[in-house]
Amino acid sequence: MQKKIDILSLADQELQTELFSLGFEKYRSKQIREWLWKHAVRSFELMSNLSKEHRTKLSDYFYIPTIELDKKQTSNDGTVKFRFKLYDGKLIESVLIPVEDKERYTVCVSSQAGCSLTCSFCATGKMGLLRQLSVSEIFDQYILVNEECKSRYGKNLSNIVFMGMGEPLLNYKNVLGSIQRLSSEDGPNLSSKRITISTAGISKIIKKLADDNPNVNLALSLHAANDEKRSEMMPINETNSISSLMESLKYFSKHSTGKISFEYIAFEHFNDYASDAKNLVKLCSHFPVIVNVIEFNPVTGVDYEKSSEERINAFARMVRESGVMITIRRSRGKDIDAACGQLANRV
Ligand code: SF4
Incomplete structure (x- = not known):
């Protein structure tokens, strides 16, 4: 047959x-x-x-290949984490993050099962890359989480971030394919302004993204503003240094309407010193950018500790006083396995 x-x-x-x-x-x-x-x-x-x-x-x-809900955890703060099983039994995660007073309902989707980039603070990095997700496997995460959002909050999802398991720019074709489906009139018709790709930083592909889909937003997981510290946490920095990333982001800023942000997880006595804040401010002078300082959601087997509230506040104040837009994101879903890869790793 x-x-x-x-x-x-x-x-x-x-x-x-x-x-x-x-x-x-x-x-x-x-x-x-x-x-x-x-x-x-x-x-x-x-x-x-x-x-x-x-x-x-x-x-x-x-x-028709489908993805199935395998496990769901709901946090007291309304965050819902989903573990989905793919047709071949591999597990991936998505997260629904509601901000009800702002009517913002965001889904964080995975782009790969596992990840090849081995960032030292990340549970997904410990799994290695199992495989790329297809266009429909990314698309269906949106659809299934949207159903939950509608039944729980009576609203459709308003935003999608590619910030779950995997490095989206290393599954470039399928990530762009899923965006095309999500923003099509034949699909959910999401505006590109509501779509953010988060990357650990692949310089060449950032430029390609600026050429191919200049309307999506781009978040760089920076986490350290000098090469030594960044390479210690993120091995990808050895081949994609901060200066090469800044050059690509300048290109993105020039050729795209999408917004750029830096994600910066604060680790106690590692990247939360005044000197780090100063280095970060320098990096923010190249193009318009918003910095999101993120409280670390501790991961089993990871040595880094989350910065104290005082240190995060002091760090953010220094950056803000230099004229850079900065927000502090308190970690969500502390009572569930909300950090990326934690739930899929727990089998
Ligand atoms: S932080 Fe992102 S890029 Fe780094 S290992 Fe985890 S999933 Fe991969």
Whole structure:
């Protein structure tokens, strides 16, 4: 018997060609595309404007890969963490982060199962890279978390950040493919302004992103403002130094309408000194940027400690007084495994 085709992996034109060869009328392709991406149905049986004969033909020839909820944890602060199982049993995570008074409902999605970058403070980095996620596996995280958001808060998700497991710029094609589906009128029609890609910093691909999709926002996980400290935490810095990243971000800033931010996890007596704040301010002089200082969510087996509130506040004050926009993000979901990779690692 002929091997079935993953229907969600097909580009629109490919789908049309396949359907045409199976004898479907031309207009059926749009109908089926809408079922798959606008209504996000994951069974041919639910495609109610197709005849039984058409639905049978579809399921004889194609399959629809799905992701399944495996575990869910809800924090007292409203943060919900999801562990999803992929068709091959691999586990990934997504997080729903509600900020009700601002009507902001953000989903943090994974772009890879595991990650190859081995940042020393991260639970996902300890897993190694298991595999890339497909366009639909990224897209479906949005759909499933959106359902939870609607039932829990009566609202659709307003923002998506690629800040879960994996380095999105190392699964570039599928991340961009998922963004194209998410922002399409044939899909959830999300504005690019509401989409943020968070990267550990791959200089070359940051420039490519500026050329290919200049409207998304970009968050650089900086975490240290000098190479020595950054390389100690993030081995990727050895081949993508801070100066090369600043050059790429200048390019991004010039060619893109997306906003740039620096993410900076504060570690006690490591990167939270006055000298670190000074170095950080220097890096902020190249282009408009917002700094988000993040409280560390401790991870089992990781030696770094979270900075005390006084040290974080003092650090942020120094940066702010130099004229840089800075926010402090208190860690969410402290009572659940909310740090990236913690829940997927717990099997
Ligand atoms: S912090 Fe991000 S890039 Fe670094 S190991 Fe974890 S998932 Fe990978």
